[in-house]
Amino acid sequence: MPELYEGINCRCRSNGLTLAVELARRHILARIIDKRDSSSTLSRALGITSRSLELLSPLGVSRQLIEEGIAIQEARIYQGTRLVMRMPLHSCSSYFPTILGLPKDRIEMVPSATLSAMGVQVEYQLELLQFNKEGNQVVAELSNGENETFDYIVGAGGIHSAVRECANIAYPGFDLKEKWSIADVENWPYSKTFTLTQMKPGLVAVSVPIRENRFRFVSSCENALEAFPLPLKIHKVRSEGVFKVSVRQAESYSKGRIHLVGDAAHCCIPVGGRGMNLGIADAVELAKRMAGNPLDGYSEFRQREDKKVIAITERGRKIVTAKTLVARMEFNTVLVAAKYSPFVKRRLSRFVVEC
Numbered sequence: 555m556p557e558l559y560e561g562i563n564c565r566c567r568s569n570g571l572t573l574a575v576e577l578a579r580r581h582i583l584a585r586i587i588d589k590r591d592s593s594s595t596l597s598r599a600l601g602i603t604s605r606s607l608e609l610l611s612p613l614g615v616s617r618q619l620i621e622e623g624i625a626i627q628e629a630r631i632y633q634g635t636r637l638v639m640r641m642p643l644h645s646c647s648s649y650f651p652t653i654l655g656l657p658k659d660r661i662e663m664v665p666s667a668t669l670s671a672m673g674v675q676v677e678y679q680l681e682l683l684q685f686n687k688e689g690n691q692v693v694a695e696l697s698n699g700e701n702e703t704f705d706y707i708v709g710a711g712g713i714h715s716a717v718r719e720c721a722n723i724a725y726p727g728f729d730l731k732e733k734w735s736i737a738d739v740e741n742w743p744y745s746k747t748f749t750l751t752q753m754k755p756g757l758v759a760v761s762v763p764i765r766e767n768r769f770r771f772v773s774s775c776e777n778a779l780e781a782f783p784l785p786l787k788i789h790k791v792r793s794e795g796v797f798k799v800s801v802r803q804a805e806s807y808s809k810g811r812i813h814l815v816g817d818a819a820h821c822c823i824p825v826g827g828r829g830m831n832l833g834i835a836d837a838v839e840l841a842k843r844m845a846g847n848p849l850d851g852y853s854e855f856r857q858r859e860d861k862k863v864i865a866i867t868e869r870g871r872k873i874v875t876a877k878t879l880v881a882r883m884e885f886n887t888v889l890v891a892a893k894y895s896p897f898v899k900r901r902l903s904r905f906v907v908e909c
């Protein structure tokens with residue numbers, strides 16, 4: 555049983571959980587609260603990159619994720635119903651050769667079980683209301699009336715993080731005007747394949763396998779399934795919904811004894827499948843620093859890394875969703891370059907698999 559160090563609090567789900575397991579592995583037991591009723595059965599993120607698996611490997615959770623997930627072998631790009639490119643998803647240099655499809659609720663269950671085995675439980679139905687600095691510590695006000703003193707507070711509360719707001723850290727960026735949609739379905743023909751289709755100028759939809767016979771559709775319009783141009787053989791729609799997309803990054807990930815990880819620190823479009831993966835990298839880096847390395851450079855380092863990836867996903871979004879002739883030409887140029895240049899294809903594939 556690891557020694558208990560009082561006073562490190564983090565809020566979770568996936569990114570907070572990663573941080574908590576990383577800390578527990580280093581004998582620092584965090585208090586973890588979540589205002590939800592219980593662990594989520596809903597799932598947003600689904601693609602876990604090779605880099606994340608590598609980072610999670612010392613925590614002892616990667617093997618189980620690999621056993622449960624679907625190793626996605628190929629990307630197919632369509633324009634309307636015309637297949638314009640097939641790209642093997644493969645990296646020779648990474649921990650795991652491809653990206654893994656697995657719903658986020660399952661991704662969370664594995665570290666959650668590991669954490670429980672280390673003696674830490676997530677406290678559900680408990681909300682952080684606000685906090686105040688007191689000397690070298692922070693006093694948190696919780697929804698059950700407790701006022702508890704901590705050495706650090708980590709905000710892993712997602713886009714609307716109360717920690718970020720209470721610390722007065724700006725979250726500049728923008729919200730896309732249009733609503734996007736998501737649907738989880740059972741069965742459609744192309745297993746182990748990531749499919750991206752540009753339905754018409756400005757509209758994009760993707761499908762990703764997340765379990766045996768289960769697929770996730772995400773689209774930049776309000777009805778992902780209706781708008782998908784390829785023939786679908788769907789046995790069951792398990793869930794559907796619409797959501798808004800924001801592209802933002804906190805002006806700093808740290809302020810005194812307050813630190814941010816995951817969506818509390820940044821958010822980007824879901825089609826690139828990067829949000830949760832960047833959050834995992836934030837959490838692992840922060841844990842490493844909290845356990846003895848200087849915390850000072852955490853914000854600058856992770857901000858810089860996340861910014862690069864967000865910029866690439868934004869560039870991709872603009873190319874595939876823009877309606878202008880110039881953007882369409884740019885999309886076609888990328889496709890032709892990837893089709894005929896093994897170098898470009900390899901780079902694209904490595905970005906999807908590794909980042």
Ligand SMILES: Cc1cc2nc3c(=O)[nH]c(=O)nc-3n(C[C@H](O)[C@H](O)[C@H](O)COP(=O)(O)OP(=O)(O)OC[C@H]3O[C@@H](n4cnc5c(N)ncnc54)[C@H](O)[C@@H]3O)c2cc1C
Pocket residue numbers: 565566567568569570587588589590598599600601602658680681682683710711712713714715716717736772797815816817818824826827828829830831832833
């Ligand atoms: C449709 C869709 C598809 C996506 N697909 C992918 C993908 O394939 N790959 C990928 O990497 N990313 C993807 N993303 C992004 C990914 O889902 C997010 O980046 C990730 O879920 C962020 O995790 P988080 O733990 O930081 O925040 P969240 O998952 O938002 O969790 C925040 C938690 O904090 C709790 N909380 C909030 N405020 C408080 C408070 N005051 N007190 C206590 N608890 C609080 C909440 O209850 C919640 O449980 C997708 C996003 C969407 C919308």
